[in-house]
């Protein structure tokens with residue numbers, strides 16, 4: 001029997017959605033396994049796009065489905081997930097309805113095909129539209145409203161509407177070899193085009209790497225290394241390692257993941273930069289000497305990168321936030337001990353949760369009287385972004401919104417006194 005065209009791609013998307021919604025896995029983590037049967041890169045990209053767009057618009061897709069079902073479908077019913085996917089394809093990815101129906105119903109083979117067919121058909125006859133600003137899941141909206149206010153939730157919803165623009169860090173700010181765009185801060189460009197990165201001018205020669213402007217700030221805040229040593233903790237795939245190496249730091253880059261460290265190696269090779277790479281759990285590492293600086297890009301809930309990874313909106317719970325905060329506190333404790341007196345400790349997370357940011361550093365400073373905040377100054381940041389009263393960098397979805405926004409981040413720079 002020949003398979004329906006595109007069915008394997010939809011199966012892979014369904015596997016990804018199941019893993020995210022039922023098991024709380026990250027989309028990135030499950031993508032390779034879910035797509036292992038797909039040969040063509042464009043099929044893999046399509047499977048990822050179906051899963052990601054379903055998650056981006058899920059609350060509004062559910063509202064459409066609920067308006068057309070007499071008995072509400074269970075939240076985790078396969079028919080609901082398949083209908084969400086079918087609608088995301090038809091309304092967001094503009095896949096022709098016949099292809100959506102043929103593959104969608106086949107996914108429900110032996111299940112409620114007639115129901116799904118009926119609901120999808122009735123909805124499409126009504127010419128449905130999704131709101132311009134996708135609705136955030138209520139638990140997330142409520143949490144962010146409590147922390148940051150209504151305007152932040154509104155900006156997050158606008159930001160969620162589409163994947164963000166691509167930012168790049170130039171190896172040499174004088175280089176001419178890049179695709180062109182808007183300079184956000186010297187050496188960092190927001191590209192005016194999207195598309196396959198490896199084919200863009202300068203990429204293969206190592207003239208630049210992809211790095212959201214928010215993620216580019218922590219390493220910048222350590223300044224020039226002039227041969228001094230830095231421990232780059234949780235370093236892979238190496239965006240910050242490369243920035244530090246360019247600035248003359250002697251970098252020791254440590255990460256738990258062998259696979260991600262392989263990407264770090266490839267990135268260093270492509271850009272012609274060097275670092276000492278260590279694959280190990282940061283909690284078990286024991287360096288031989290203290291360093292002049294430590295950059296801790298701590299593992300976090302990653303809720304700040306919800307535009308590129310909308311799965312975080314559906315799988316991160318209060319419990320996850322508390323667990324991550326606990327891990328970060330342990331890592332901070334270690335990092336602090338590995339720093340020479342007078343050295344700088346740079347802490348960063350791509351999270352919009354204060355437990356992983358302001359509260360984390362507040363507790364650290366309370367417990368470490370030998371560490372002081374080294375306040376970030378406005379001239380160290382892109383126009384449109386200012387340090388907080390405490391001297392931290394807190395990046396929210398409204399920052400640089402007119403240029404396409406920034407990833408949510410928290411950054412603190414501290415100095416060890418003795």
Ligand SMILES: C[S@@+](CC[C@H](N)C(=O)[O-])C[C@H]1O[C@@H](n2cnc3c(N)ncnc32)[C@H](O)[C@@H]1O
Pocket residue numbers: 215233234235236237238239240241254255256257260280281282283297298299300
């Ligand atoms: C936010 S990413 C790092 C991004 C990287 N700093 C960059 O700029 O390209 C977090 C990293 O933490 C690593 N990680 C998580 N837990 C770790 C641990 N216990 N020890 C070391 N690395 C860990 C992950 O493998 C992941 O690569």
